[in-house]
Amino acid sequence: MVSRADAGLELLDLLRSIPDPEVPALDIVELGIVRAVEVGPDGVVRVDVTPTYSGCPAMRVIEDDIVAALRAHGREKVELRTVYSPPWTTDWLSDEAKAKLKAYGIAAPGRAPTDQELVPLTSSVRHVDCPFCGSSNTERKSEFGATACKAIHYCHHCRQPFEEFKPL
Amino acid sequence: MTALFEYLLRVGDDRLVLGHRLSEWCGHGPVLEEDIALANLALDLLGQATHCLKLAGKVEDKERDEDALAYLRDAIDFRNVNLVELPNGDFGRTIVRQFLFDAWSVLLLEKLQSASHAELAGIAAKAHKEARYHIRHSAEWVIRLGDGTEESHRRAQTALDDLWSYTGELFVGDEVERSLADSGVPNPAMLEPAWREVVSDVVRRATLTLPANGYMHSGGRQGRHTEHLGHLLSEMQILARSHPGAKW
Numbered sequence: 349m350v351s352r353a354d355a356g357l358e359l360l361d362l363l364r365s366i367p368d369p370e371v372p373a374l375d376i377v378e379l380g381i382v383r384a385v386e387v388g389p390d391g392v393v394r395v396d397v398t399p400t401y402s403g404c405p406a407m408r409v410i411e412d413d414i415v416a417a418l419r420a421h422g423r424e425k426v427e428l429r430t431v432y433s434p435p436w437t438t439d440w441l442s443d444e445a446k447a448k449l450k451a452y453g454i455a456a457p458g459r460a461p462t463d464q465e466l467v468p469l470t471s472s473v474r475h476v477d478c479p480f481c482g483s484s485n486t487e488r489k490s491e492f493g494a495t496a497c498k499a500i501h502y503c504h505h506c507r508q509p510f511e512e513f514k515p516l
Numbered sequence: 517m518t519a520l521f522e523y524l525l526r527v528g529d530d531r532l533v534l535g536h537r538l539s540e541w542c543g544h545g546p547v548l549e550e551d552i553a554l555a556n557l558a559l560d561l562l563g564q565a566t567h568c569l570k571l572a573g574k575v576e577d578k579e580r581d582e583d584a585l586a587y588l589r590d591a592i593d594f595r596n597v598n599l600v601e602l603p604n605g606d607f608g609r610t611i612v613r614q615f616l617f618d619a620w621s622v623l624l625l626e627k628l629q630s631a632s633h634a635e636l637a638g639i640a641a642k643a644h645k646e647a648r649y650h651i652r653h654s655a656e657w658v659i660r661l662g663d664g665t666e667e668s669h670r671r672a673q674t675a676l677d678d679l680w681s682y683t684g685e686l687f688v689g690d691e692v693e694r695s696l697a698d699s700g701v702p703n704p705a706m707l708e709p710a711w712r713e714v715v716s717d718v719v720r721r722a723t724l725t726l727p728a729n730g731y732m733h734s735g736g737r738q739g740r741h742t743e744h745l746g747h748l749l750s751e752m753q754i755l756a757r758s759h760p761g762a763k764w
Contacts, residue, residue, distance in 0.1 A: 399563070399642070401559075401560060401646065402560055402563030402564045402566075402567060402639075402642055402643055402646060403559035403560045403561070403562050403563025403564070403566070404563065405559070432635065432637075432638025432639050432641065433634065433637065433638035433641060434641075435638070435641045435642040435645060436642070437645075466619075466622065466648070466651055466652075466655075466714055467651060467652065467655040467656075467714065467717065467718055468652070489549060490549040490550075490552065490553060491553070491649055491652070491653060492549070492552050492556040492557075492653075493552065493556075494552070496556055496559060496560065500549070500552075514649075516645055
């Protein structure tokens with residue numbers, strides 16, 4: 349007889365097989381979207397999820413993927429709960445996850461910004477190392493990229509644009 | 517109707533309407549980076565609105581979800597400030613409006629993070645992180661446009677002068693905020709000094725001139741809107757209203 353706690357951990361591991369739809373190099377557990385999996389005494393699987401960004405359009409797909417993966421594993425009764433607190437932060441990404449991002453061609457996030465000026469001087473923009481050649485001779489082109497979680501930079505050394513997973 | 521429901525509509529509708537306005541720039545931005553930036557901002561605001569309206573529907577408990585609240589209410593039932601429904605105008609006007617809103621929004625959300633309603637506090641904490649980079653973006657642009665060419669300076673100043681009379685409403689509270697004061701909802705008037713400080717600082721760095729306080733428009737919180745909101749809603753709502761219950 350598997351305890352309910354063990355069953356929850358096993359299902360959490362199962363969810364590690366689901367890649368993020370927008371950054372498939374990472375799975376939804378290491379991204380910090382799945383916060384907890386719990387098997388109730390009634391057999392209902394309760395999954396706590398938190399959105400990365402308020403408007404992340406991938407959330408619906410991720411929720412569908414979770415339900416589908418659990419059903420395929422014989423868990424018919426699934427309840428998804430959206431939790432907002434604590435708010436998602438890129439600080440939850442492990443070093444391993446950051447290495448995967450870099451290998452995928454996306455610069456990993458630095459520490460999430462804390463307590464800075466509301467409107468800092470533009471000269472305080474930090475330089476992000478190029479994920480392709482490692483140079484720090486780069487320039488931020490825009491804080492907004494193809495998805496909410498990425499910024500656009502340009503590397504003057506290898507002359508390529510690249511994306512950064514923004515620290516949040 | 518509870519005060520909390522009413523308040524959630526105010527917070528949600530501000531973001532829904534402004535998000536929709538910004539989305540009108542999609543495909544029309546002056547440069548590709550800004551096209552993407554404005555669409556990103558729109559998406560964040562729409563997401564924040566979704567969470568607020570979803571919670572509002574739950575609080576109301578009349579089986580209205582976030583879609584019903586967004587698509588099936590008329591202008592008179594919207595609770596956003598008039599500032600956010602004004603037409604985009606040129607890029608400068610859109611940016612100035614965004615900055616005036618962001619500077620207020622970031623201060624409001626900071627306070628709401630410690631509201632006693634856990635879900636509202638959580639939504640606010642998340643939105644606050646986004647508001648931090650929103651204001652960075654809009655303030656940088658206000659400075660660049662104001663301290664730019666003669667033409668960009670003139671346009672930014674005109675926008676600031678025109679929009680100023682719509683900022684007073686951000687700081688007017690009524691019994692809704694008052695009855696939620698114990699739950700950590702700030703009195704809107706309390707946000708004005710800090711807002712003024714941020715706005716004055718950026719306006720000064722942008723070499724623009726802060727307009728004098730004169731007549732201030734109001735009424736949005738009570739459903740009295742400009743003619744522009746109805747036009748915006750007709751476009752935003754037509755699909756959901758023409759095909760009731762449709763899923764896509």
